[in-house]
Amino acid sequence: MGLLIPGFDYRRVPVADGVSLNVAVAGSGSPVVLLHGFPQTHLMWRHVAADLAADHTVICPDLRGYGASDKPAAGTGTGTDATADAEGAAYAKRTMAADIVALARALGHDRFALAGHDRGALVAFRAGLDHPAAITHLACLDVLPTLDMWDVMRGTTAAVGFHLFLMAQPPGLPERMIAACPDDFFGHFLDLWAGDPGAIPAEVRTAYLDACRAAVRSIVADYRASAGVDVDHDRADRDAGRRLTMPVTVLQQDWGAALGYDAAAVWRAWADDLEHRTVGYGHFMAEEAPADIAEHLRELLAR
Template sequence: MTRITAPDATSPIPTATTPAIPGFDYRRVPVADGVSLNVAVGGSGAPIVLLHGFPQTHLMWRHVASDLAATHTVICPDLRGYGASDKPAEADATTYSKRTMAADIVALAHALGYERFALAGHDRGALVAFRAGLDHPAAITHLACLDVLPTLDMWDVLHGTTAAVGFHLYLMAQPPGLPEQMIAAAPDAFFGHFLDLWANDPEAIPADIRAAYLAACRDAVPSIVADYRASAGIDVEHDRADQDAGNRLRMPVAVLQQDWGAALGYDATALWRAWAPDLRHTTVTAGHFMAEEVPSDIAKTLRELIAN
């Protein structure tokens, strides 16, 4: 039976005007000193944790989570700094390092009664999942990463004019102050730009979900920037240390990506296989928000991964 920490007084219980994953139970779960995560839990069976990307919240998994809940206990948190989860101030580089955020997720699963679990992440959540797989191999049974490259490889493949596609990475890598001010001056325009640009099917993100994403980002500019800033600094250091030490992902890994390689000039499968010897790499015909555009395909892939 799933053990869930009781919600505190600030628990974001969904209302008729607040989007939620139907049939899921919402709680706040403490995971670190002064940090609690907003989490939706549903279903029963072997556990799988689903981590959202940018500029989204746990709601991006609403279709996939409902599908998987027929056979699994599905745990969908908002990452620290996002959605309705706590947003600690950036005290130093570790506050939003993927190592810290991965430790949050392992602590969350343990608080819910699970020592071992499958883990899937999209975009930023995939980077957290990747780090969790390296740092906590005994806890992660299976790992899936959607539409991302490991941080170290991402910076290596971005170069020349093709790097313009990642302008936000460079903006939010700057020291505290300017990026936060610029984004906070027009948050809906900034975050909405990516929702529009990265979706092959705009109808996959309906108006109420889009509004929820924008509202969540509007309230989290400093922590979102801090998350990205970490990926240009301490996260690179952690990845390089693992690469130099020969550390690899020990569990079965599935990677689903758009075909970026043709445009940016790299072999995505080869880059991932260097980190994940037991790899299933699939090119997906969808936009970046594939869990919302082709949720049945994503759920099918996750089921096949966990079955092995």
């Protein structure tokens, strides 16, 4: 199975037809689910998870399509409407959010706090909108909602997100290009986005690259969904005035200064009870400043 979070029990939990998630669980008390980002696995939470497990039940899955979780073919997922099915619902954030709610229920938790980083934050955001009765508290780390992300990615500053445009292309070319040099591609982001490269030790970096190398197709499908069906779902929610009703904490680098928008204002349009904080860490903040991130999450849980 590769690297594990010390002190955590590992299991595979079925969450949908033909889809089981690899999940690490430890601790006792009110449940907290932690969702990883790209190009990582659940291991990115290893420090924060161990901290929170002192007084919470901590659940760290690999998202579908990542790590040791199942990687269904795009278009064969559990879409909830005809449009989603037609556009490849296997990696719609709506489908991935339903995975997480099913996972928590399978472990005995109808209500739980949810924190996500990067791609995991998009899944967490969707879970908060689609399953408000299940999510008690929500944290999103270093991301914008999908619809807003595309709104601000324009002009030459959009070059920072070249991978978003590459993986949005129709099936075939992106997968072949990335599979031709996967360690270079995924390693590029581990190098570029790290404020403290030492926060990701060699054995963890190797584990991330090994996992990504085996998941090129599903990772591209995840990103492709964010240029299609995920945008449709966000836009429908915005038009309907749907908002996040639970306490929400957002931690972000100062993207607004770089890309010319007000990040806090973007999030206020979605959340009634929002704590938005600009932080000085690199993108991989749960690994670069785990004690701070754990403290931010504890403050959220106390609200």
